[in-house]
Amino acid sequence: MQNRQEEKISQVVVTAVQMRDIEDRIFAAGMPVVALMEKVAGLIARRIQEIPPTPLFKGGYILSNSLQAEGFRVGILVGPGHNGGDALVVARELHFRGYEVWIYSPFSKLKELTSQHLQYAQSLGIPIYQTIEQLPDSDLLIDGLFGFGLERNLTDPIASAINQLNELSVPIYSIDLPSGLHTDTGEVLGTAIRATHTFCLGLWKLAFFQDQALEYLGKAELIDFDIPLADVEAVLKNAPSIKRIIPATALANLTLPRPQVTHKYKEGHLLLICGSRRYAGGAILTGLGARASGVGMLSIAVPESLKSLLVSHLPEAIIVGCPETETGAIAQLQLPEKTDLSSFNAIACGPGLTRDATPIVQEVINSDRPLILDADGLNILAQMGAIATLKKRLAVTVLTPHTGEFQRLFPDVPNAKHDRVQAVQEAAAQSKAIVLLKGARTAIANPQGAVWSIPESTPALARGGSGDVLTGLLGGLLAQAATKEIPVENIVVTAAWWHSQAGIIAAQERTELGVDAFTLTQYLIKVLSN
Template sequence: MARQEQISQIIVTAQQMRDIEARIFAAGMPVAALMEKVAGLIARRIQDIYPNVRQGGQGGEGGQGGHEVKRVGVFVGPGHNGGDALVVARELHFCGYDVKIYSCFSKLKELTSQHLLYTQSLGIPCYESIEQLSDCDLLIDGLFGFGLERRLVDAIAKAINQINSWSKPIVSIDLPSGLHTDTGEVLGTAIRATHTFCLGLWKLGLLQDHALEYVGSCELIDFDIPLADVQAVVGDVNKIHRITQTTALSTLPLPRPAVTHKYKEGHLLLICGSRRYSGGAILTGLGARVSGVGMLSIAVPESLKPLLVAQLPEALIIGCPETETGAIASLQLPENTDLSSFDAIAIGPGLTGDTTPIVQQVLECDRPLILDADALNILAHMGTIATLQKRQAVTILTPHAGEFKRLFPNVPDPMKDRVRAVREAAHSCGAIVLLKGARTAIANSQNSVWINPQSTPALARGGSGDVLTGVLGGLLAQAKSKHISVEEIVATAAWWHSQAGILAAQERTELGVDAFTLTNYFIPVLASAWKELN
C-alpha cells in the first residue's frame, strides 16, 4: 500500500504525536529543520488557496482561482505552533503579502522566540493588540497546537472570541486553537477555522463530533514522518483507524467469483416493521438490496406482507403472526428453516417495544447479529452487558447517542468524548458498537476504533439509519466465507452510507436526501470508486 494511503488511515492522540516527534528528533532531525519543512509546506498550501492579489491570483484552490488576499494577520502563540506560524509569516512576507503579527505572550519557547526576532528584523510588524489585525483579508491561527492542555481564560480567550466575531477566513495550523487534541472539547473557547491544516498525522480531536463546528475543511500536511516511527508508537493494539475509500473497497465483496450461486453470496434475514412503522421495514430491505446480498428474507407482521412484496419483489417476505398492536408476535419461518439457516440476521427497525420475546429468541441464536433501533431499547431493558455476555457469535450494536445512553448508562457521556465512550462500551459488552453521528465511531472489545471521517448532515433524517442497518446486514451475510474482519465490514458500511449521502447531497442539496432517495446513490458511489480503482 502506498505510503500516503497508510498515513491517511492513522489517527493519533497528542501523546502519541509527542512520542513520534521524540523519535524523529532522537534520530537526529533538528527541531528547527522540521519546523522549517512543515511551515514551508503550509505556506505553499496557503498560497494555493489564497493567492496574493499582487500576483494576479495565479494559483487558487485546486489551481482554479482562489480567494485573493493582500493583508495576512498571523496569530502567534508561545510554543512551537507559534513557531510554525512565524515561519509561515516570513515566507508569505517574501512572497509579497502584507503580513502583520500578533503575539501577546511574555514567554516564548526558544525557537519561537528566535523566529519572532527574525521577522522583526525583516520589518514585519508585531502587535500586542489584535485590533491591529482586524483589516486583514486572511488570518493564520498559530496560537496553540497539540501542546494545549489547560482552559483558555482572560485576555487570550477574549482575543479568540473577537477574532471569531470578524468572520474572516481563518487557517488553523495543526488544529484550531482552543480544541483539545484528543477529545475535540472546546477548552474555554476556540478559533472557528475555515481550513485546518493538520500536521503529519490526523489528530483524534479533529474527528470528534463537537469539534466539527470549529475545524472547517480539514486537510493533512504530510511531512514524511517515517512509517517505522509511527508503527513503533501506534502499534497494533488500541489502534484508531481512519476509514478510507481504499479500506472500504478492499472489504466489499467485489469482484465476485465467476462460479457462485445465490446462497454462496449470503442469506440475510431482516426482522423489522410493525403496522405502525412499516416504512422502517421497507428502508431496511432497500438497504440490504444495494449490498448485493445473494438472498434476502424479511420477517414482518402478516399485514405488511403485500406492501413489502410490492417494494422488494426479489425478497422472500415472511408474514408473521402479529400482536394486537400490529407488532410481530412470533417468528414463523418457512418450513425446514430456522434461525441458523441464515448467514446474518439484522433486527430492530420499526419493531416497536412489543417484541421482547422475538429479540430474546434472536439473541439466543448462534448467527452474526445486528441490533438496531427498537431491538436496542429492548436489549437495554434486558440488561445489555449480562445479556450479551451469554452470546458466542458476533454481535453488532448500531445506536445513536440516545440509544447508546440507554444501553450503557455507566459509560461516560458520549457527548464529551465519543471515542472513549464507544471504546468503553464495546469493551464492557464484547459486541462491536457503532455509535452513529456526524463522525460515526466503531469499536470492538479489544479497544480498536474506526472513525468515518467524511459525512453530511443531509443524513440527519428519519429512516437513514434503517438503510444503514440493511446495507450492513447484506455485507455481513456476504462475508461468511471470506476472511474479512467484521469490524472492517461495519466500517465499510458506515463509509458507503456516508458517501452515498454526500453524492446525493451534491446532486440534490442537503435537503434532498430522504432515506428512500439515499438508497439510489449507493451503487453510483460504488461504481465510480470501483472504476477509479481498476
C-alpha cells in the same frame, strides 16, 4: 496520487501524547527541531499560496500568483510555543512572496525558537502587535496560537481576543488544530478559534474525529511531512489502534469481483426482522438497503398485515408474515417450513419493531447467528440489560446506536458526549459486541479496543429512515461475508463508509435537503459505479 507511505500515514490517528512521543523519536534520531519546523511551515506556506480565490476572499485575488499577492493582507496569530513558531515561518515566507503580512503576538514569554523567529520577522519590518485593539484589517488570518501543546483552559485576555477574532468575517486557517481545542477529545477549552480550514500536521489527531470539534475545524487537511512509519509503529505498537477509513480500505472488504461460478446461497442469506403496523416504511427502507448490498438471498420477517406491502416493494425477497400483537408488532417469528434460524448467514433486527416485539428480540439474541441490532432492537436490549445479555451470546453481535440509544444501552459508560471515541471503545470492550456509534463522524469499535472512524459524511443524512438503510446494507454485507472469512468489524466499517458516501454523492446532486432515506437507497450503487 498517494504513494504507499502516504496512504498508510493518512489512516493513522494519534493522541497528543503519542504525537509528542513520535516527534521525540524523530528528534532523537538526529532531525534538528529547527529543520523540522522549517519544513512543516514551508509546506503550509506553499499550501496557502495555492488556495484558489473563493467568494470569501477579496474580489478576484489569485493567491497562487505572487504578483497578485501584493496588497493581500494576511494576519498571523502567534502563540508562545512551536505552533507560534510555525506561524512565524509562514509569516516570513508570505512576506517574501509579496503578501502584506502583520503579526499578532500577545505573549511576553515565548519558547526560544519561536522568539528567534519573531525577532527575525521584526528585523524584516513586519509589523508586530501585542493587543487585539491594534490589529489592522486583513483578508486572511493564520492561527498559530496553540497546537497540541495546549493543556489547560484558555483565560482572558487571550480567550476574549479569540472571541473577537471569531467575530470578524475573515477566513481563518488554523495550523495543526484550531487554538483552544483539546487535541484528543475535541473539547473547547474555554474558547476556541472557529477555523475555515485546518492544516493538521503530520498525523491526524483524535480531535478531528470527535463530533464536538467539527464546527471549529472547518475543512480539514493533512499536511504530510514524511514521518517515518517505523517511528509511528514503534509508538503505537502497544496502543489500541484508531484508524481513519480511506476508500481503498473500505472497498477492499467488498467481495468484488464475484467468482464466475457461484449461486444465490453462496452469496449469503440475510434475515431481516423489522416493521410494525405503525412503522411499515422502516421495513421497506431496510429491505432496500439490503438489496443494494448484493446479498444472494433476502428474507424479511414482518407482521402479517404488512406482507403484501413488502412484496410489492421488494419482489425478489421472501416475505415472512408473522403473527402480530394487538398493537401490530411482530408477536413471534413464524418461519416457513423446513427453515429455522440456522438457515441464515446473518440476522438484522430492529427497524420499526416498536418495543412490543420483545420476545422476537430475545429469540434472535439466543440464536447462534451473527446478529445486528438496531433501533427498537437496541431499546429492547437496553431493557434486558445490554452488557449481561450480550456476554452470553455465542456468535458475533453488532450494535448500531445513535447517541441516545447508546446512552440507554450503556448508562455506565462515561463520556459518550465528552469523548465519543473512548466511549465506543469502552462499550465494545464491556459488551464484547462490535459497536457502531452513529454521528457526524461515525465511530466503530471492536471488543479488543480497535476503533475506526469514518472521516467524511453529510448532515443530509440526519433524517428519519437513514439508519434503517444502513442496517439493511450492513446486514446484506454481513451475510455475504459470512461465507468468505472477512472479519466482521471490516464489514461494519465498509457499510458505514458506503452509506456516508452515498449520502455525500446524493447531497452533491440534490442538495443537503434532497436526501430522504428512499433517495439514499437509490444512490448506494452509484458509490461503487462512480
